[in-house]
């Protein structure tokens with residue numbers, strides 16, 4: 001199977017989307033709501049490319065566009081650039097304080113926005129990655145709420161969550177760095193979601209290292225046969241190394 005991208009015909013190896021082929025070929029396509037660890041979603045449309053032949057002609061989000069034999073794609077046509085500029089103007093209005101959005105917009109020659117500025121005070125660009133990863137983890141602690149300039153990601157009823165398990169996956173995928181967790185004493189606070197979690201102590205070294213609720217969550221997910229001692233990664237490595245060396249001493 002072959003694909004023609006920016007005038008170059010390339011073989012499709014094991015990629016399933018046009019974005020994956022472009023990335024392998026070193027062709028830059030901006031993305032915002034895409035994460036390689038999550039199923040493609042196609043929310044932000046920043047990754048648009050133009051289908052010239054071999055498929056339905058027009059603009060399409062490359063992160064969800066399946067590769068088919070004979071597809072002819074342009075990643076930087078005037079139509080593509082125009083569409084991306086409008087989307088970046090929208091992102092500038094949604095997340096006016098985000099350095100990541102500003103940098104991306106500047107790269108595309110966009111410095112101002114004609115759209116109404118979002119009322120939220122944070123830097124959330126509403127990409128939805130945090131919501132998707134939270135669902136994938138199985139916590140379902142957050143979602144989208146409200147409309148227009150009040151739209152935001154928040155726990156149900158815009159109230160502090162009791163469902164966050166403290167995995168911090170939302171913070172690790174957020175492209176704007178807007179999701180914050182802070183540790184105070186033996187508590188972990190998910191600032192954006194109003195989460196307040198107790199931290200577990202390592203049963204070997206006594207250090208606080210992760211949220212208690214995360215253990216319960218993993219147990220629930222893996223079933224009653226799963227029993228895992230609360231041991232921090234450092235001690236786990238040390239204990240495993242000793243076990244493998246045949247000098248296991250648990251303390």
Ligand code: SF4
Nearest residue numbers: 124125127128130174
């Ligand atoms: S908090 Fe971050 S990951 Fe979540 S929607 Fe906003 S920008 Fe995306």
Ligand code: FES
Nearest residue numbers: 033042044045063
């Ligand atoms: S990165 Fe493809 S739609 Fe957002």
